Amino acid sequence: MRWKALLAGITAAVTIVGAAAPLSLLATTSILGDVVRQVAGELVDLTVLLPPDTDPHTFQPTPQEIALLSRADLVFVCGAGLEEALAPFLSQARRVVDLSQGIELRTSPDGRVDPHVWLSPLNVAVWVEEIAAALAELDPAHAEEYHARAQAYRRELALLDSWIEEQVRKIPEGRRVLVVDHLAFGYFADRYGFRQLAILPGFSTLAEPSARELAQLEQEIRRLGVPAIFISHTTASPLVEQVARDTGVRVVRLYVGALSGPDGPAPTYLELMR
Ligand SMILES: [Zn+2]
Missing domain, CATH: 3.40.50.1980 (Nitrogenase molybdenum iron protein domain)
Structure with a gap:
């Protein structure tokens, strides 16, 4: 080869x-x-x-x-x-x-x-x-x-x-938890000291949770008083909306795996990360 x-x-x-x-x-x-x-x-x-x-x-x-x-x-x-x-x-x-x-x-x-x-x-x-x-x-x-x-x-x-790193320092350590749609933030979490909880329990948007996993996640979201669920702007899973509805937490869409077009908010990698 x-x-x-x-x-x-x-x-x-x-x-x-x-x-x-x-x-x-x-x-x-x-x-x-x-x-x-x-x-x-x-x-x-x-x-x-x-x-x-x-x-x-x-x-x-x-x-x-x-x-x-x-x-x-x-x-x-x-x-x-x-x-x-x-x-x-x-x-x-x-x-x-x-x-x-x-x-x-x-x-x-x-x-x-x-x-x-x-x-x-x-x-x-x-x-x-x-x-x-x-x-x-x-x-x-x-x-x-x-x-x-x-x-x-x-x-x-x-x-x-x-x-x-500077931005993360403004977040109290106990609040450094990311609730996300799928497990996309592992490298970010490792580098900047976050824990991530995912609705779709896998490295792909094609992953599917069991009813039990979803129930546990919703319980954890309530226990932590999570203010927002961060999802990729290309994700279209109805489960994300369901969890947001069940827990009353708002959904924030982020650019994760793809840039926006040139006139959008994330036309380059550096802007996507910021
Ligand atoms: Zn992904």
Whole structure:
């Protein structure tokens, strides 16, 4: 497998040198696309597969989108099971960089992996290094520029991380609990000292709770006096509305797995986190 990927990489590099065409890149989610753009700048042709406001767990590619996947020099995926429906088609890509490879992944007791790594900026800093390394390898003429852009963006990520820490310090420790739709906030919770309780007890919006689990959660929400349930703006589970109704707690929609459009409140990763 590894030597095949290596050969594909060499072929692509030779083509680039010969034709001097810009690299053609594809990134799966809008968040990943933004991060790739930060590192690559305007030196590449970048296609972002998932439109803004799209749930990455349930996204189904069209035949046209699968064709895009097979034409790109390089395909960046978040991996760790996030792009579930896309996985069967990745073998058609010339070269895939799975960005979950460099990350220390969280797992559940039943062995499932948490794919929401971007909710800690420290993980995105790891992405940035890997993206820069992959681009520099395919397009060595611009290696210095990729690494310089990566370094500048890592500084922004470090600033974001301290800003979040500052905000969290204003919340009394006993109140650092997040009630969320599905278990998307694990990396955020680990980094900033929160506990998360989820209505859908899994790492995907496709997870389903038992009646007993729902009853226990509602009891916990009442006991803690939780003022709000935070859900992803792409989640459309009737159970979330049910829990909110039963407990009288208001629902706040956040941008979690997808950016907004350019005129929305979360057009970039940094703005999404803020
Ligand atoms: Zn999710």
